[in-house]
Amino acid sequence: MTMELRHLRAFLAIAEEGTITRAATRLHTGQPALSRTLRQLETHLGVRLVDRSTHHLELTAAGRAFRDRAAAALAAVDTAFDPRSLAALPLRLGHPWAALGDLTLPLLRRWDEEHPGVPLELRRVDDRTAGLAQGKVDVALLRGELRSPDLVTELLLREERVAVVPADSDLAGRDKLALADLTPWPIALNTVAGTTTLDLWPAAARPRTVIEVTNTDEWLTAIAAGRAVGISTSATPRMHTHPAIAYRPLTDAPPVPLVLAWHRGAPAHPAIPDLIRLAHELVAER
Template structure:
């Protein structure tokens, strides 16, 4: 027996409306489609459910019995299949520097299309809570090597150098990538996007300060502990009065990725990923390239 939910919903609407046109409008289908669905339901059950006349629809005793059961069962089933808005939340994590353009568009469209609320929250961890189950998907920058996660690259961002306004470099507009190798580097070892391996093994910067989150990193740069390297969007935000930013024309670009678990992933992961890819593809900024 291959009775489907739309067969039962159509019968319930018709049993309550007692009129094919009104029932079809309620179901948002054409009248011929509703008629075929009811006929198919009768064939699958092997029972006549309706007595049809030119103007009215009457239920047979079998139809009355089925209607009596379905008028309680269908609403309960639909409540299970479509929980109230807010019952489910899609959790998007980030370690630092949440993008300020395409995610807002994607989140708004995702919530409208799926009815699922999106909650964005920061985790100062390498995978921003994906590995611990605290987030369903994370927006992360840099090279990511981790077992049991899917990594979807979205775009690549330019880098800039962050220097203290007290530094001798503060008056410059740009700096070369290999020039940084001769300087002390401030590193965020947990959620940063730059480390010594970005330079050749025989020409790497010295580490002048090690931090565990973005705020610590920023204050270390402001205190003139060394030079920091971050994606270009950070420099456009004017985030600290004692930090200046220099372009690095020849710097390798930073990948920005969507990351999620391969096991037990949220059922709407693919929808969010597809919407993000479409948004980035339609409007990449001047600081990024696909």
């Protein structure tokens, strides 16, 4: 049987909704028809994509791997059929948090001046690759060590780490902090796109309590409410000021690399070299 876009859309709806019922409602189709479509796709691929052993469906390992491929394929199709792309092909720049810090606005303004015919779209995507893996963006600003063989990276700078603490805490009264100062507190960790892990601390001196969050807004709220402390980079205070949060230099944690990343081997957006050049210029001018 020939595979069609509806097979990809059906699979992604099931993956996102978690049940055949909700996915069928979303796609305005019946449950039996959606189940047949999923079986057709699995038969074509020769693998089971969805584990149906529970009421709440779970993706198999093959299903998780195929999800990114399916999302990227549909994103490419949507871009091809977008009538706006015939006038100008935008350069989609993703980031999971903080973008280029205080250089974000200068980057956007200089780009508009130098490249008026190529829109630069800044998109926050709460994902480890800021949407690169799903084809949602063309290039991304990412922090931390990246080891994916599928990505090409260009180092822009290394950002110092900062402690992020409630403004009314004793910690906020100090000029600088060390990792050990944060140990008695619960630590807020962004498990989706953050650069902080418990490996920063010695194994015998790690915080006992972890509050897991999935995006920057949840992370900031946990700290502002006095429920936790956090660790970030020097870009965060420049992008996220908050009256209930204080930022202090962290003296004994290594800096975090900030890179531009894009897909290896895939046709790259022709404006990526110009973005790299401009980003380097702004960093050098700081």
